[in-house]
Amino acid sequence: MKRMMLLFAAAVSLSGCEKKMPGVYDLSIDEAYQRLAANELADLVYRRQCGILIHVTPGGVRPGKVMWRVTSGGEDVVEFTAILTPLDEKQTKVEIKMPADPDGGEVYDGAKFYRRPAFNQPLRPAVEEQVAAILEGRPFDMERVGPGQDSVCNVQRAGLEETGTRFRVNDPPGSP
């Protein structure tokens, strides 16, 4: 019995050693690229959008760069990027790059104010979860992201959800 316990403990410790680093996926870089570069991030949009309507256009530069351009009302609102690096033939590391904000930090980092936000903040964890869900072939998991912290977004999203009315990114200053 004692030997069994030792074997079990050893197995557990070995499984711990095998735990992958965050952002590393059991996919070739080509497969990872194909999955991401064709994806419009529908779960991310639904779960994190605010009161304006947003559209995501994926694009990429083979073999290791995927960009998502986000527009609203024909205007660019944000763009973020995934950098893919092959670790070996069957493993790829994916790193999310968010644009730097002129006021410091990065856009939508949880500390920024937007009159017509496109996404709830912080955005990075939600993008990382969306990318992970795509590459691991599983549903987007809100519990890994948590609730958004942007009060303006929450107000505008509640209006969209409850009444279907929408805000516009180019609403003139002075409108509600």
Add this chain to the structure above:
Amino acid sequence: MIRLIAVATFAVALLILCLPRSSSVYQVPIAEARHILVATGLPPEVFGSEEPPWDVHDGGSQVIWILRNNDAEVIRYVAHLKEEGPGATRVDVELVGAQSGPGGNIAQRLAEHPAVRNMYLVAIHERIASALEHRDFEMARIYPVTTIAFMENMGSFWASADQAEAASERHNRENIQKAYRDEAAGR
């Protein structure tokens, strides 16, 4: 599960703190208060960039705002005005949802979502107070309740087994999808 309980407890605590006063007294004569409120619109932000069609009715001791969708009443705010001594007016507001119509049973949905109902009430309270106190509408006063309303909806994401919450999410998702369809159709 512990996280869900913690969030729910926090939301309920905040909800209690943020419940609108049932009525408020303003240092404005009742005739002037009525005149001001009839000229006062809906609270900003909570109904979107494009306000739904609405109209206001002067009912003497009541001022009533009726919000419509496709010409059908969706909700109404009823402000009850009562003279409270010389030069002062007590204003009590209620929110009434339509029980049938294109939007379904709004009254039932509001009852099932007290945080959302509270958000609309707090917003109109602040709208009325700012008008009668001759000051700007303060968004900061409604942010806490809008956050709670959002968290209430978030609950449905975390408790997918609950039918009522699933229905709420369906309702929200349908509204969002309709907004995208309207945009694609140029409406």
